[in-house]
Amino acid sequence: MKYKYYSSVGIWRRWMGGILASMLLAGLSNCQSSAGEAIAEQQSAVLSARATTTDSAVAVVEASLPDSLRLTPIAPLPKLPDSVRRAVQNLYAQLGPEAAGLRLPVLERACVGYLNLRQTGRVSHPGVLAVADMDLPSSEKRLWVLDLNKGEVLQHSHVAHGRGSGHLRAEHFSNVMKSACTALGFYRTQDTYQGKHGLSRRLRGLDVGQNDNALRRYVVLHAADYVSKQHVQRYGQAGYSRGCPALPPDLYRAIIHAVGEGGCLYLSGPGLESKWLDGAVAARQFATQGWK
Template sequence: MNQLLRLLSVLRPWARPLSLGAALGLVGVLPACQTSVGETTSLYAAPKQPTATTLPDSAAAVAALPDSLRLTPLLPLAGVPDSLHQQIQALHASLGPEAAELRLEVLERACVGYLNLRKNGRVSKPGVLAVADMDMPSSEKRLWVLDLKAGQVLHRSHVAHGEGSGHLRARRFSNVMRSECTALGFYRTQDTYQGKHGLSRRLRGLDAGQNDNALRRYVVLHAADYVSKQHLARYGQAGYSRGCPALPPDQYRGIINTVGEGGCLYISGPGLESKWLDATVAAQQLAARGWR
Protein backbone atom coordinates (compact mmCIF):
# COMPACT_ATOMS: atom_id res chain seq x y z
CA MET A 1 0.00 0.00 0.00
CA ASN A 2 2.88 2.37 0.68
CA GLN A 3 4.00 1.75 -2.89
CA LEU A 4 0.57 2.80 -4.09
CA LEU A 5 0.74 6.05 -2.16
CA ARG A 6 4.21 6.80 -3.53
CA LEU A 7 2.96 6.11 -7.06
CA LEU A 8 0.00 8.44 -6.62
CA SER A 9 2.21 11.19 -5.22
CA VAL A 10 4.35 11.06 -8.34
CA LEU A 11 1.37 11.05 -10.69
CA ARG A 12 -0.49 13.77 -8.79
CA PRO A 13 2.08 16.61 -8.44
CA TRP A 14 -0.78 19.11 -8.76
CA ALA A 15 -2.58 17.89 -5.65
CA ARG A 16 -1.90 17.70 -1.95
CA PRO A 17 -1.08 14.21 -0.63
CA LEU A 18 -4.05 11.93 -0.17
CA SER A 19 -4.68 9.59 2.70
CA LEU A 20 -4.80 5.90 1.84
CA GLY A 21 -8.59 5.85 2.20
CA ALA A 22 -8.99 8.90 -0.02
CA ALA A 23 -6.57 7.50 -2.61
CA LEU A 24 -8.44 4.22 -2.90
CA GLY A 25 -11.82 5.91 -2.76
CA LEU A 26 -11.12 8.95 -4.94
CA VAL A 27 -14.11 8.20 -7.12
CA GLY A 28 -16.37 7.58 -4.14
CA VAL A 29 -17.04 11.22 -3.30
CA LEU A 30 -20.65 11.57 -4.36
CA PRO A 31 -22.32 14.74 -3.11
CA ALA A 32 -25.78 15.42 -4.48
CA CYS A 33 -26.89 18.62 -6.19
CA GLN A 34 -30.45 19.14 -7.37
CA THR A 35 -32.90 16.77 -9.00
CA SER A 36 -35.78 17.34 -11.36
CA VAL A 37 -38.20 17.33 -8.42
CA GLY A 38 -36.35 19.84 -6.25
CA GLU A 39 -33.21 20.24 -4.18
CA THR A 40 -31.39 17.79 -1.97
CA THR A 41 -28.69 18.24 0.61
CA SER A 42 -25.06 17.32 -0.06
CA LEU A 43 -24.25 13.65 0.54
CA TYR A 44 -20.87 11.90 0.66
CA ALA A 45 -20.21 8.22 0.12
CA ALA A 46 -17.49 6.94 2.42
CA PRO A 47 -14.34 5.77 0.59
CA LYS A 48 -14.48 2.02 0.03
CA GLN A 49 -11.85 0.03 1.86
CA PRO A 50 -10.18 -2.97 0.19
CA THR A 51 -11.50 -6.40 1.11
CA ALA A 52 -10.57 -9.98 0.28
CA THR A 53 -12.85 -9.81 -2.77
CA THR A 54 -11.46 -6.56 -4.18
CA LEU A 55 -8.72 -6.21 -6.77
CA PRO A 56 -5.16 -7.19 -5.86
CA ASP A 57 -2.75 -4.38 -5.09
CA SER A 58 -1.36 -4.10 -8.63
CA ALA A 59 -4.81 -3.90 -10.24
CA ALA A 60 -6.11 -1.60 -7.51
CA ALA A 61 -3.21 0.76 -8.19
CA VAL A 62 -4.20 0.97 -11.84
CA ALA A 63 -7.87 1.48 -10.97
CA ALA A 64 -7.01 4.26 -8.50
CA LEU A 65 -4.92 6.25 -10.94
CA PRO A 66 -6.34 9.70 -11.67
CA ASP A 67 -7.65 10.65 -15.09
CA SER A 68 -5.13 12.08 -17.53
CA LEU A 69 -4.48 15.79 -17.15
CA ARG A 70 -3.87 16.28 -20.88
CA LEU A 71 -6.52 18.58 -22.27
CA THR A 72 -8.42 17.60 -25.40
CA PRO A 73 -6.91 19.42 -28.41
CA LEU A 74 -9.18 22.20 -29.60
CA LEU A 75 -8.75 23.52 -33.13
CA PRO A 76 -9.13 27.25 -33.77
CA LEU A 77 -12.68 28.25 -34.67
CA ALA A 78 -13.12 28.25 -38.44
CA GLY A 79 -13.94 31.39 -40.40
CA VAL A 80 -12.95 33.98 -37.80
CA PRO A 81 -12.04 37.26 -39.55
CA ASP A 82 -8.55 38.52 -38.75
CA SER A 83 -9.93 41.69 -37.18
CA LEU A 84 -12.07 39.72 -34.72
CA HIS A 85 -9.31 37.24 -33.93
CA GLN A 86 -6.87 40.06 -33.21
CA GLN A 87 -9.31 41.82 -30.87
CA ILE A 88 -9.90 38.59 -28.95
CA GLN A 89 -6.15 38.04 -28.74
CA ALA A 90 -5.78 41.57 -27.35
CA LEU A 91 -8.56 40.86 -24.83
CA HIS A 92 -6.83 37.66 -23.73
CA ALA A 93 -3.58 39.53 -23.20
CA SER A 94 -5.28 42.31 -21.23
CA LEU A 95 -6.88 39.79 -18.84
CA GLY A 96 -3.43 39.13 -17.39
CA PRO A 97 -2.07 36.23 -15.30
CA GLU A 98 -5.48 35.27 -13.87
CA ALA A 99 -6.52 34.18 -17.38
CA ALA A 100 -3.24 32.48 -18.35
CA GLU A 101 -4.90 29.04 -18.14
CA LEU A 102 -7.96 30.16 -20.09
CA ARG A 103 -7.17 28.78 -23.53
CA LEU A 104 -7.43 31.28 -26.37
CA GLU A 105 -9.47 28.77 -28.39
CA VAL A 106 -12.03 28.52 -25.56
CA LEU A 107 -12.14 32.29 -25.05
CA GLU A 108 -12.62 32.85 -28.78
CA ARG A 109 -15.62 30.52 -28.89
CA ALA A 110 -17.07 32.12 -25.78
CA CYS A 111 -16.70 35.63 -27.23
CA VAL A 112 -18.13 34.67 -30.63
CA GLY A 113 -21.14 33.09 -28.93
CA TYR A 114 -21.62 36.07 -26.62
CA LEU A 115 -21.60 38.49 -29.58
CA ASN A 116 -24.10 36.37 -31.52
CA LEU A 117 -26.39 36.12 -28.49
CA ARG A 118 -26.21 39.87 -27.87
CA LYS A 119 -27.11 40.59 -31.49
CA ASN A 120 -29.97 38.10 -31.27
CA GLY A 121 -31.22 39.56 -28.00
CA ARG A 122 -30.89 36.25 -26.15
CA VAL A 123 -28.63 37.73 -23.45
CA SER A 124 -29.20 41.25 -22.16
CA LYS A 125 -26.40 42.04 -19.72
CA PRO A 126 -23.65 43.86 -21.62
CA GLY A 127 -19.96 43.24 -21.26
CA VAL A 128 -20.00 40.38 -18.73
CA LEU A 129 -19.12 36.84 -19.83
CA ALA A 130 -18.69 33.74 -17.66
CA VAL A 131 -16.59 30.90 -19.09
CA ALA A 132 -16.17 27.39 -17.63
CA ASP A 133 -13.68 25.06 -19.32
CA MET A 134 -14.98 21.66 -18.24
CA ASP A 135 -12.16 19.89 -20.08
CA MET A 136 -9.85 20.98 -17.26
CA PRO A 137 -9.69 18.81 -14.11
CA SER A 138 -11.89 19.84 -11.21
CA SER A 139 -8.76 20.34 -9.11
CA GLU A 140 -8.14 23.54 -11.09
CA LYS A 141 -9.87 26.91 -11.05
CA ARG A 142 -11.67 26.55 -14.37
CA LEU A 143 -14.39 29.20 -14.17
CA TRP A 144 -13.74 32.82 -15.13
CA VAL A 145 -16.12 35.78 -14.98
CA LEU A 146 -14.86 38.47 -17.34
CA ASP A 147 -15.47 42.17 -17.84
CA LEU A 148 -15.04 42.35 -21.61
CA LYS A 149 -15.09 46.14 -21.84
CA ALA A 150 -12.46 46.66 -19.14
CA GLY A 151 -10.45 43.55 -20.06
CA GLN A 152 -10.46 42.27 -16.47
CA VAL A 153 -11.06 39.01 -14.64
CA LEU A 154 -13.76 39.74 -12.08
CA HIS A 155 -13.83 36.25 -10.54
CA ARG A 156 -11.95 33.01 -10.96
CA SER A 157 -13.00 29.90 -9.09
CA HIS A 158 -13.33 26.15 -8.96
CA VAL A 159 -16.57 24.73 -10.31
CA ALA A 160 -18.05 21.23 -10.06
CA HIS A 161 -19.22 19.04 -12.91
CA GLY A 162 -21.96 16.42 -12.81
CA GLU A 163 -21.41 13.01 -11.25
CA GLY A 164 -22.47 11.37 -14.52
CA SER A 165 -19.81 13.27 -16.46
CA GLY A 166 -16.73 11.69 -14.91
CA HIS A 167 -14.37 11.90 -11.98
CA LEU A 168 -11.38 14.24 -12.01
CA ARG A 169 -12.11 15.09 -15.64
CA ALA A 170 -15.55 15.47 -17.21
CA ARG A 171 -15.70 13.12 -20.22
CA ARG A 172 -19.43 12.60 -20.78
CA PHE A 173 -21.97 15.37 -21.27
CA SER A 174 -25.73 15.09 -21.49
CA ASN A 175 -28.92 17.10 -21.69
CA VAL A 176 -31.04 14.11 -20.63
CA MET A 177 -33.23 14.30 -17.54
CA ARG A 178 -31.71 12.54 -14.49
CA SER A 179 -28.45 11.87 -16.33
CA GLU A 180 -26.58 13.75 -13.57
CA CYS A 181 -24.28 15.04 -16.33
CA THR A 182 -23.00 18.49 -17.13
CA ALA A 183 -24.49 19.86 -20.36
CA LEU A 184 -22.27 21.93 -22.64
CA GLY A 185 -23.17 25.12 -24.46
CA PHE A 186 -24.34 28.68 -23.94
CA TYR A 187 -26.67 29.65 -21.09
CA ARG A 188 -28.63 32.76 -20.18
CA THR A 189 -28.53 33.50 -16.46
CA GLN A 190 -32.03 33.81 -15.04
CA ASP A 191 -33.57 34.97 -11.78
CA THR A 192 -32.38 34.12 -8.29
CA TYR A 193 -34.13 32.33 -5.42
CA GLN A 194 -33.35 31.14 -1.91
CA GLY A 195 -33.12 27.34 -1.70
CA LYS A 196 -31.47 24.75 0.51
CA HIS A 197 -28.10 25.80 -0.96
CA GLY A 198 -28.82 29.46 -0.16
CA LEU A 199 -28.77 32.04 -2.92
CA SER A 200 -29.09 30.28 -6.29
CA ARG A 201 -29.47 31.50 -9.88
CA ARG A 202 -31.42 29.60 -12.52
CA LEU A 203 -29.88 28.90 -15.93
CA ARG A 204 -31.64 28.68 -19.31
CA GLY A 205 -29.85 26.54 -21.90
CA LEU A 206 -29.69 28.21 -25.32
CA ASP A 207 -28.39 25.29 -27.40
CA ALA A 208 -31.29 23.13 -28.58
CA GLY A 209 -30.73 19.45 -27.87
CA GLN A 210 -27.54 20.11 -25.91
CA ASN A 211 -28.54 22.07 -22.81
CA ASP A 212 -32.12 23.26 -23.28
CA ASN A 213 -33.39 21.00 -20.49
CA ALA A 214 -31.49 23.07 -17.92
CA LEU A 215 -34.56 24.66 -16.34
CA ARG A 216 -36.41 21.34 -16.20
CA ARG A 217 -33.34 19.63 -14.73
CA TYR A 218 -32.97 22.37 -12.08
CA VAL A 219 -29.45 23.17 -13.30
CA VAL A 220 -28.51 26.31 -11.36
CA LEU A 221 -25.58 28.24 -9.96
CA HIS A 222 -25.35 27.57 -6.22
CA ALA A 223 -22.87 27.02 -3.41
CA ALA A 224 -21.67 23.54 -2.45
CA ASP A 225 -19.45 22.28 0.36
CA TYR A 226 -17.87 19.84 -2.08
CA VAL A 227 -16.25 22.79 -3.90
CA SER A 228 -14.90 24.31 -0.69
CA LYS A 229 -11.21 24.83 0.10
CA GLN A 230 -11.48 22.18 2.79
CA HIS A 231 -12.85 19.57 0.39
CA LEU A 232 -10.21 20.37 -2.24
CA ALA A 233 -7.45 20.15 0.36
CA ARG A 234 -8.70 16.77 1.58
CA TYR A 235 -9.48 15.09 -1.74
CA GLY A 236 -7.36 17.00 -4.25
CA GLN A 237 -10.39 17.73 -6.44
CA ALA A 238 -13.95 19.03 -6.30
CA GLY A 239 -16.82 16.67 -5.60
CA TYR A 240 -19.70 16.07 -8.01
CA SER A 241 -23.02 17.76 -8.57
CA ARG A 242 -26.04 16.36 -10.38
CA GLY A 243 -25.37 18.59 -13.34
CA CYS A 244 -25.13 22.02 -11.72
CA PRO A 245 -22.00 24.17 -12.10
CA ALA A 246 -21.73 24.35 -8.31
CA LEU A 247 -19.49 27.02 -6.77
CA PRO A 248 -17.25 27.48 -3.70
CA PRO A 249 -19.13 28.68 -0.59
CA ASP A 250 -16.76 31.65 -0.19
CA GLN A 251 -17.22 32.89 -3.78
CA TYR A 252 -20.69 31.89 -4.95
CA ARG A 253 -22.51 35.02 -3.83
CA GLY A 254 -20.10 37.36 -5.60
CA ILE A 255 -20.22 35.29 -8.79
CA ILE A 256 -24.01 34.99 -8.80
CA ASN A 257 -24.41 38.73 -8.27
CA THR A 258 -21.80 39.67 -10.88
CA VAL A 259 -23.22 37.57 -13.71
CA GLY A 260 -26.64 39.01 -12.90
CA GLU A 261 -29.86 38.27 -14.74
CA GLY A 262 -29.66 38.08 -18.53
CA GLY A 263 -25.94 37.34 -18.55
CA CYS A 264 -24.00 34.84 -20.67
CA LEU A 265 -22.41 31.64 -19.36
CA TYR A 266 -20.42 29.41 -21.71
CA ILE A 267 -19.68 25.85 -20.56
CA SER A 268 -16.99 24.44 -22.82
CA GLY A 269 -16.01 20.82 -23.31
CA PRO A 270 -15.01 18.24 -25.94
CA GLY A 271 -17.40 17.77 -28.85
CA LEU A 272 -19.41 20.94 -28.33
CA GLU A 273 -21.19 22.32 -31.38
CA SER A 274 -23.37 25.43 -31.28
CA LYS A 275 -25.30 27.49 -33.79
CA TRP A 276 -24.12 30.58 -31.92
CA LEU A 277 -20.54 30.16 -33.16
CA ASP A 278 -21.05 32.25 -36.32
CA ALA A 279 -17.86 34.29 -36.55
CA THR A 280 -19.13 36.54 -39.36
CA VAL A 281 -22.12 37.74 -37.33
CA ALA A 282 -19.89 38.13 -34.27
CA ALA A 283 -17.44 40.35 -36.18
CA GLN A 284 -20.31 42.54 -37.40
CA GLN A 285 -21.69 42.89 -33.87
CA LEU A 286 -18.31 43.80 -32.40
CA ALA A 287 -17.67 46.39 -35.13
CA ALA A 288 -21.08 47.97 -34.59
CA ARG A 289 -21.45 47.82 -30.78
CA GLY A 290 -18.13 46.79 -29.29
CA TRP A 291 -18.47 44.49 -26.26
CA ARG A 292 -21.71 46.22 -25.18
Protein backbone atom coordinates (compact mmCIF):
# COMPACT_ATOMS: atom_id res chain seq x y z
CA MET A 1 0.00 0.00 0.00
CA LYS A 2 1.33 3.44 -0.90
CA TYR A 3 0.97 4.92 2.55
CA LYS A 4 3.48 2.45 3.95
CA TYR A 5 6.19 3.83 1.69
CA TYR A 6 5.43 7.38 2.77
CA SER A 7 5.32 6.42 6.44
CA SER A 8 8.90 5.24 6.10
CA VAL A 9 9.85 8.80 5.21
CA GLY A 10 8.25 10.07 8.40
CA ILE A 11 9.99 7.42 10.50
CA TRP A 12 13.32 8.27 8.88
CA ARG A 13 12.80 12.01 9.54
CA ARG A 14 12.11 11.40 13.23
CA TRP A 15 15.09 9.03 13.61
CA MET A 16 17.53 11.41 11.91
CA GLY A 17 16.09 14.40 13.76
CA GLY A 18 16.67 12.60 17.06
CA ILE A 19 20.29 11.81 16.27
CA LEU A 20 21.10 15.35 15.19
CA ALA A 21 19.27 16.89 18.13
CA SER A 22 21.29 14.65 20.46
CA MET A 23 24.48 15.85 18.79
CA LEU A 24 23.41 19.44 19.36
CA LEU A 25 22.61 18.90 23.02
CA ALA A 26 25.84 17.01 23.63
CA GLY A 27 27.85 19.79 22.04
CA LEU A 28 26.12 22.46 24.06
CA SER A 29 26.62 20.62 27.35
CA ASN A 30 30.38 20.52 26.76
CA CYS A 31 30.65 24.31 26.28
CA GLN A 32 31.38 26.73 29.10
CA SER A 33 29.08 29.70 29.61
CA SER A 34 31.86 32.06 28.54
CA ALA A 35 31.97 30.49 25.11
CA GLY A 36 28.74 31.99 23.84
CA GLU A 37 30.02 32.58 20.33
CA ALA A 38 31.27 29.01 20.03
CA ILE A 39 27.90 27.69 21.16
CA ALA A 40 26.08 29.84 18.64
CA GLU A 41 28.38 28.67 15.83
CA GLN A 42 27.99 25.04 16.83
CA GLN A 43 24.20 25.34 17.04
CA SER A 44 24.12 26.98 13.61
CA ALA A 45 26.31 24.25 12.12
CA VAL A 46 24.16 21.44 13.52
CA LEU A 47 20.97 23.16 12.37
CA SER A 48 22.41 23.51 8.89
CA ALA A 49 23.53 19.86 8.88
CA ARG A 50 20.12 18.74 10.10
CA ALA A 51 18.29 20.64 7.38
CA THR A 52 20.72 19.68 4.59
CA THR A 53 21.01 16.01 5.54
CA THR A 54 17.31 15.51 6.12
CA ASP A 55 16.22 17.34 2.98
CA SER A 56 18.77 15.56 0.77
CA ALA A 57 17.90 12.09 2.05
CA VAL A 58 14.17 12.69 1.92
CA ALA A 59 14.54 14.00 -1.62
CA VAL A 60 16.16 10.69 -2.60
CA VAL A 61 13.36 8.69 -0.97
CA GLU A 62 10.61 10.92 -2.38
CA ALA A 63 12.09 10.64 -5.88
CA SER A 64 10.91 7.00 -5.94
CA LEU A 65 7.41 7.91 -4.76
CA PRO A 66 4.46 8.50 -7.07
CA ASP A 67 3.58 12.12 -7.73
CA SER A 68 0.53 11.81 -5.49
CA LEU A 69 2.78 11.46 -2.42
CA ARG A 70 5.38 14.13 -3.14
CA LEU A 71 5.09 17.18 -0.93
CA THR A 72 4.46 20.56 -2.48
CA PRO A 73 7.64 22.69 -2.35
CA ILE A 74 7.41 25.82 -0.19
CA ALA A 75 9.61 28.78 -1.02
CA PRO A 76 11.09 30.86 1.83
CA LEU A 77 9.16 34.04 2.52
CA PRO A 78 10.53 36.91 0.43
CA LYS A 79 11.88 40.04 2.11
CA LEU A 80 11.78 38.44 5.56
CA PRO A 81 14.16 40.33 7.87
CA ASP A 82 17.18 38.31 8.99
CA SER A 83 16.25 38.82 12.65
CA VAL A 84 13.04 36.85 12.24
CA ARG A 85 14.56 34.21 9.98
CA ARG A 86 17.33 33.55 12.51
CA ALA A 87 14.84 33.44 15.38
CA VAL A 88 12.80 30.79 13.56
CA GLN A 89 15.92 28.77 12.74
CA ASN A 90 17.01 28.88 16.39
CA LEU A 91 13.54 27.81 17.47
CA TYR A 92 13.62 24.94 14.96
CA ALA A 93 16.93 23.74 16.40
CA GLN A 94 15.54 23.89 19.95
CA LEU A 95 12.41 21.89 19.17
CA GLY A 96 14.37 18.68 18.64
CA PRO A 97 13.35 15.31 17.22
CA GLU A 98 9.60 15.67 17.87
CA ALA A 99 9.55 18.45 15.28
CA ALA A 100 11.66 16.57 12.71
CA GLY A 101 8.65 16.19 10.41
CA LEU A 102 7.74 19.87 10.64
CA ARG A 103 9.18 21.54 7.56
CA LEU A 104 11.16 24.69 8.28
CA PRO A 105 9.33 26.84 5.66
CA VAL A 106 5.99 25.82 7.24
CA LEU A 107 7.23 26.77 10.70
CA GLU A 108 8.60 30.05 9.33
CA ARG A 109 5.23 31.05 7.88
CA ALA A 110 3.40 29.97 11.02
CA CYS A 111 5.70 32.08 13.21
CA VAL A 112 5.46 35.16 10.98
CA GLY A 113 1.67 34.91 11.01
CA TYR A 114 1.64 34.45 14.78
CA LEU A 115 3.76 37.60 15.24
CA ASN A 116 1.49 39.59 12.92
CA LEU A 117 -1.62 38.43 14.75
CA ARG A 118 -0.09 39.19 18.15
CA GLN A 119 0.80 42.68 16.94
CA THR A 120 -2.81 43.35 15.93
CA GLY A 121 -4.27 41.71 19.04
CA ARG A 122 -6.19 39.11 17.09
CA VAL A 123 -4.60 36.33 19.13
CA SER A 124 -4.09 36.83 22.85
CA HIS A 125 -2.55 33.60 24.14
CA PRO A 126 1.18 34.45 24.24
CA GLY A 127 3.92 32.03 23.30
CA VAL A 128 1.75 29.14 22.08
CA LEU A 129 1.41 28.22 18.41
CA ALA A 130 -0.38 25.25 16.84
CA VAL A 131 0.74 24.22 13.35
CA ALA A 132 -0.77 21.58 11.07
CA ASP A 133 0.90 20.76 7.74
CA MET A 134 -2.10 19.56 5.75
CA ASP A 135 0.13 18.75 2.77
CA LEU A 136 1.37 15.71 4.70
CA PRO A 137 -0.74 12.54 4.43
CA SER A 138 -3.11 11.78 7.28
CA SER A 139 -1.07 8.65 8.07
CA GLU A 140 1.54 11.02 9.55
CA LYS A 141 1.42 12.98 12.79
CA ARG A 142 1.10 16.41 11.19
CA LEU A 143 -0.09 18.64 14.05
CA TRP A 144 2.31 20.29 16.50
CA VAL A 145 1.50 22.53 19.47
CA LEU A 146 4.58 24.55 20.33
CA ASP A 147 5.77 26.55 23.30
CA LEU A 148 7.71 29.27 21.50
CA ASN A 149 9.36 30.73 24.59
CA LYS A 150 10.69 27.41 25.86
CA GLY A 151 11.35 25.92 22.42
CA GLU A 152 9.33 22.81 23.27
CA VAL A 153 6.79 20.61 21.51
CA LEU A 154 3.79 20.45 23.85
CA GLN A 155 1.74 18.08 21.70
CA HIS A 156 2.33 16.12 18.49
CA SER A 157 -0.62 14.37 16.95
CA HIS A 158 -2.52 13.03 13.97
CA VAL A 159 -5.25 15.34 12.70
CA ALA A 160 -8.04 14.72 10.18
CA HIS A 161 -8.91 16.68 7.06
CA GLY A 162 -12.34 17.07 5.51
CA ARG A 163 -13.74 14.33 3.32
CA GLY A 164 -14.18 16.87 0.52
CA SER A 165 -10.46 17.59 0.54
CA GLY A 166 -9.11 14.21 -0.52
CA HIS A 167 -8.20 10.75 0.72
CA LEU A 168 -4.75 9.96 2.07
CA ARG A 169 -3.67 13.50 1.27
CA ALA A 170 -5.75 16.67 1.21
CA GLU A 171 -5.70 18.16 -2.28
CA HIS A 172 -8.75 20.44 -2.33
CA PHE A 173 -9.46 23.20 0.16
CA SER A 174 -12.56 25.32 0.51
CA ASN A 175 -14.25 27.92 2.70
CA VAL A 176 -17.66 27.17 1.16
CA MET A 177 -20.58 26.10 3.32
CA LYS A 178 -21.35 22.34 3.15
CA SER A 179 -18.20 21.66 1.11
CA ALA A 180 -16.89 19.25 3.79
CA CYS A 181 -13.43 20.59 2.94
CA THR A 182 -10.59 21.75 5.13
CA ALA A 183 -9.99 25.50 4.88
CA LEU A 184 -6.40 26.68 5.10
CA GLY A 185 -5.07 29.73 6.92
CA PHE A 186 -4.74 31.25 10.37
CA TYR A 187 -7.35 30.70 13.09
CA ARG A 188 -7.98 32.15 16.51
CA THR A 189 -8.97 29.48 19.02
CA GLN A 190 -12.23 30.45 20.70
CA ASP A 191 -14.19 29.20 23.73
CA THR A 192 -14.92 25.57 24.60
CA TYR A 193 -18.28 23.84 24.87
CA GLN A 194 -19.73 20.37 25.38
CA GLY A 195 -21.08 19.06 22.07
CA LYS A 196 -21.90 15.73 20.48
CA HIS A 197 -18.16 14.95 20.39
CA GLY A 198 -17.65 15.97 24.03
CA LEU A 199 -15.29 18.81 24.86
CA SER A 200 -14.78 20.97 21.74
CA ARG A 201 -13.15 24.31 20.96
CA ARG A 202 -14.54 26.76 18.43
CA LEU A 203 -12.28 28.24 15.74
CA ARG A 204 -12.52 31.68 14.12
CA GLY A 205 -10.97 31.95 10.66
CA LEU A 206 -8.81 35.05 10.25
CA ASP A 207 -8.11 34.88 6.50
CA VAL A 208 -10.95 36.60 4.65
CA GLY A 209 -12.29 34.49 1.80
CA GLN A 210 -10.19 31.48 2.78
CA ASN A 211 -11.40 30.33 6.21
CA ASP A 212 -13.64 33.07 7.61
CA ASN A 213 -16.73 30.84 7.39
CA ALA A 214 -15.31 28.59 10.13
CA LEU A 215 -17.78 29.62 12.83
CA ARG A 216 -20.75 29.35 10.46
CA ARG A 217 -19.52 25.95 9.25
CA TYR A 218 -19.05 24.75 12.85
CA VAL A 219 -15.37 24.00 12.22
CA VAL A 220 -14.04 23.10 15.67
CA LEU A 221 -11.39 21.10 17.47
CA HIS A 222 -13.00 17.87 18.70
CA ALA A 223 -12.31 14.19 19.28
CA ALA A 224 -13.06 11.54 16.66
CA ASP A 225 -12.61 7.76 16.71
CA TYR A 226 -11.45 7.88 13.08
CA VAL A 227 -8.28 9.68 14.20
CA SER A 228 -7.44 7.12 16.88
CA LYS A 229 -4.20 5.14 16.87
CA GLN A 230 -6.20 1.98 16.25
CA HIS A 231 -7.94 3.44 13.20
CA VAL A 232 -4.68 4.70 11.68
CA GLN A 233 -2.99 1.33 12.28
CA ARG A 234 -5.90 -0.60 10.76
CA TYR A 235 -6.55 1.58 7.70
CA GLY A 236 -3.17 3.20 7.19
CA GLN A 237 -4.58 6.71 7.53
CA ALA A 238 -7.00 8.83 9.52
CA GLY A 239 -10.65 9.01 8.55
CA TYR A 240 -12.43 12.12 7.32
CA SER A 241 -14.24 14.96 9.04
CA ARG A 242 -16.72 17.45 7.59
CA GLY A 243 -13.98 20.08 7.58
CA CYS A 244 -12.89 20.05 11.22
CA PRO A 245 -9.28 19.39 12.27
CA ALA A 246 -10.50 16.42 14.33
CA LEU A 247 -8.18 14.92 16.95
CA PRO A 248 -7.39 11.51 18.53
CA PRO A 249 -9.64 10.59 21.49
CA ASP A 250 -6.65 10.07 23.79
CA LEU A 251 -5.07 13.47 23.05
CA TYR A 252 -7.89 15.89 22.24
CA ARG A 253 -8.34 17.21 25.78
CA ALA A 254 -4.63 17.89 26.19
CA ILE A 255 -4.46 19.62 22.81
CA ILE A 256 -7.59 21.71 23.41
CA HIS A 257 -6.21 22.85 26.76
CA ALA A 258 -2.71 23.47 25.39
CA VAL A 259 -3.85 25.83 22.62
CA GLY A 260 -6.11 27.69 25.06
CA GLU A 261 -8.56 30.44 24.22
CA GLY A 262 -7.23 33.24 22.06
CA GLY A 263 -4.44 31.06 20.64
CA CYS A 264 -3.08 30.81 17.11
CA LEU A 265 -3.68 27.78 14.87
CA TYR A 266 -2.13 27.64 11.39
CA LEU A 267 -3.37 25.12 8.81
CA SER A 268 -0.74 25.04 6.07
CA GLY A 269 -1.28 23.67 2.59
CA PRO A 270 -0.66 24.17 -1.14
CA GLY A 271 -1.58 27.52 -2.61
CA LEU A 272 -2.18 29.32 0.68
CA GLU A 273 -1.68 33.08 0.62
CA SER A 274 -2.30 35.22 3.69
CA LYS A 275 -2.06 38.91 4.50
CA TRP A 276 -0.64 37.89 7.89
CA LEU A 277 2.70 36.91 6.32
CA ASP A 278 4.16 40.41 6.51
CA GLY A 279 7.82 40.13 7.45
CA ALA A 280 8.25 43.78 8.43
CA VAL A 281 5.39 43.62 10.95
CA ALA A 282 6.75 40.35 12.33
CA ALA A 283 10.20 41.89 12.80
CA ARG A 284 8.82 44.88 14.73
CA GLN A 285 6.75 42.64 16.98
CA PHE A 286 9.66 40.28 17.67
CA ALA A 287 12.03 43.17 18.39
CA THR A 288 9.75 44.57 21.10
CA GLN A 289 8.03 41.46 22.53
CA GLY A 290 9.94 38.39 21.37
CA TRP A 291 7.62 35.38 21.24
CA LYS A 292 5.39 36.83 24.01
